Amino acid sequence: MHQFLPYAWFHGECVRFEDATLSVATHALHYGTGAFGGMRALPNPSDPGEILLFRADRHARRLSQSARLLLTDLSEETIHHAIRAFLVANQPACPVYLRPFVYTSDLGIAPRLHNIETNFLIYGLELGDYLSPEGVSCRISSWTRQEDRSLPLRGKISGAYITSSLAKTEAVKSGFDEAILMNSRGKVSEASGMNLFIVRDGQLITPGVDQDILEGITRASVIELARAMGLEVIERAVDKSELFVADEVFLSGTAAKVTPVRRVETTDLPLERPVMESLRERLTLITEGRDPAYDHWVTRIRIDS
Incomplete structure (x- = not known):
């Protein structure tokens, strides 16, 4: 059973998760005309009032480029703003997974990408290990x-x-x-x-x-x-x-x-598995904000201000 975060980013603002609803006629639902990202966010182990995002800039860039493939504009700045507002609203106290999604929100039935309405949302859920770390x-x-x-x-x-x-x-x-x-x-x-x-x-x-x-x-x-x-x-x-x-x-x-x-x-x-273990250990240090050499890979967002 998924434990979803209480707020979603929907139509340019944070709303209750259960209020972020779509029509059954939504174009993306029928034709797969959407693009998504996936980001992990975790409270800083040494400062619970701070959320750490791993390589948020790269994720925002890829999602923006994915939107372009759908012939729509979604700037990296818009994505960053929405993620920040989303995290401040939800105040996560455990590791979470964020799912930003750009999609054709039009209610038309023609499979197309021109002259069509698009929108952008974010929701999140608590997520530990997706696959067993043992293998x-x-x-x-x-x-x-x-x-x-x-x-x-x-x-x-x-x-x-x-x-x-x-x-x-x-x-x-x-x-x-x-x-x-x-x-x-x-x-x-x-x-x-x-x-x-x-x-x-x-x-x-x-x-x-x-x-x-x-x-x-x-x-x-x-x-x-x-x-x-x-x-x-x-x-x-x-x-x-x-x-x-x-x-x-x-x-x-x-x-x-x-x-x-x-x-x-x-x-x-x-x-x-010495190579994998060394890489996994280093990545864990980085994502937890404990490796100064790669601190530029971590975006820090305060949620208690």
Whole structure:
């Protein structure tokens, strides 16, 4: 049962969550013509009156760019203002997940993006671990990740997540925790809502942006941190067989954070994961505002003023 925050940002102001309602004829509901973001916010462990947001600038930029793919304008400044007002109104006392969403709010029936009304909302819910920090089992999905020539994969377009939904349910109903999607060229792309990394012979390897992945913000952070820690990072095509012989496999995402993969199909992976553990530990320090070298990745919002 989800524990939603009491207020939502809706039509330019904070309203009670239960009052943020949409018509059954809303265009985005029928055609998937929306784009969303996901952000984690947590009270500062050393100052409960302050909320910490991880890489809020990057999240706002990606959502603004996603809106442009829907032929609508949503400035980064508008997003930042709404998030600040939303957090002040809700006064969260535990880690929460924020879902900003730009969508076609028109009530028309034609599938289009021109001459149509759009709107922007934010809601939030309490969220601990989305996936088990001890590790997840993954199956190779029978569903194929879409191509950028059929969907704008540089944005988090809501309609695109039908494939993720099918893959996730297929995985869970067949006894696994997560799905790994291949692209149309038969190479590893990503999980249902996370990017993927493998470690082989001391190298950190991840599918490149040419493999139909979402350009994940946690993914980019992991790559930057790994290089700063002296690890060799390679962005390239990854074959399915590499998943079975890798020294480590892990997933990254805002909800998933950094999560190890303990099994792929019927193959158990090594329990020792030194690269993943070091990266996860460093990211935890950063998100909790305890790493001065990366304090610029953290946005601090006072909610008690």
